[in-house]
Amino acid sequence: MKEKKKASVRVKSGQPDARARLLQAGMEVFGDFGFAAVTTRQIAAKAEVNLASIPYYFGTKEQLYNECIAEILSFANNRFEGIRKNIESKLAAAELSRGEVVALLEQFLQTIFDIITNKDVLPYTALILREHINPSPAYELLYDRLFFPLHSLIAALVARLTGLEKESEECILRAHVLLGQIMGFLLGRNFLLKRLGMEQGKNVQLSSKEAVYVKTIISEYVRNIFYGNGSED
């Protein structure tokens, strides 16, 4: 009856299947308008599936939302996995010079910048921004599996550079200020496009020239902050 089964490896010819289409459409419109503002009919129309496919595959609108969050988590973890493991392993292996740790921090922040400003992650980031302002029950998951791990890895780098305890208040706050330098490009995306006189919209992103600017600026700032502006690495 109501119970949706996962189907016996049935692959729709040509088009992605209804379930995946609903997930994709859901992420985009939930990000654009927020959970409550989105109607099930709107999602179904965007996914080009019948309205009843939502109860069929997901049960309720809320369960569809939760699946969207799970999808985002999986996507984000794929993107961040490489850099995170790289930094964690280097931190675990002893004996890094101050300059090496600073370089790791630079590299991490630059990578985060690249990931979050890529235009194909826009539907995901909008949802994530919304969860920050107005957390749903799914927020816990995002916190545990995405926000906390990234934030605490920055804190670990800051701890190495300052001698602070990794989970101390001051270390967390210092990490937060650093991460803010990047997150301003997530939250302030529309603003910045307007400020730079660029067309706004979902298929726009900073040009590669500007992206290089920003990453250079961030590296410079990080080096000055932790290394003194008298020395280059």
Place this chain on the structure above:
Amino acid sequence: MKEKKKASVRVKSGQPDARARLLQAGMEVFGDFGFAAVTTRQIAAKAEVNLASIPYYFGTKEQLYNECIAEILSFANNRFEGIRKNIESKLAAAELSRGEVVALLEQFLQTIFDIITNKDVLPYTALILREHINPSPAYELLYDRLFFPLHSLIAALVARLTGLEKESEECILRAHVLLGQIMGFLLGRNFLLKRLGMEQGKNVQLSSKEAVYVKTIISEYVRNIFYGNGSED
């Protein structure tokens, strides 16, 4: 008939009048849940006025929303007016040392931090964050009268410190990175409270000890970025 008149200086005894109550309630729930997610019945209930007072005083839900934005702009401009005029006048008067400009920048960022992290501006900031993610027609107003003036004042200070053209791309991006250090405390408010093990909620804000930490960190970072960490002002 439908035309609402502003009433001849009629003051309701005790309670603020219905119009002001609706504005206040509207700002809070629009901030909490977003325009579309909020129902007129919810606003009326929170304001403790009759549902029909919304069409009576504002016409439509959207016009009520626009008035809320106008209220926020007025509030924000009051709060920022002092520091902005102060900095503008000092910049206009010639001959500032590098240290003096850095000090102005520190002071400005610290003041913005104080304003946006004060818990009594929470209903306003939530709405502002939403407008960044999902701009309404009212966004133009916010941009022109609030976001742009603040951003461009930071850019002006950066221009003084770097020799860059005030409205050059690089100067704007440098200003944006600096402002991001602060905006992370707006967007990341819930996250940070959780990260620090604090109770989350609307009546919570960073303790004054933590606020002092952050402002110290920001000043230190700004000095290092622009001044070299070998010198104190």
Place this chain on the structure above:
DNA sequence: TTGATTTATACATACGTATGAATTATAATG
């Protein structure tokens, strides 16, 4: 032919807004 999926349609509820009567406050009059 069997089970999975898609479809059209239906349902109860909640929405934004409208309406006109009831109530209150202000101003005018005696």
Place this chain on the structure above:
DNA sequence: CATTATAATTCATACGTATGTATAAATCAA
């Protein structure tokens, strides 16, 4: 100061539409 007239505000209720979800028939693939 009391009384009335008038405008401003509040109220309960109603209307058409849109919502999330349910249902059962129709269609499709194995």
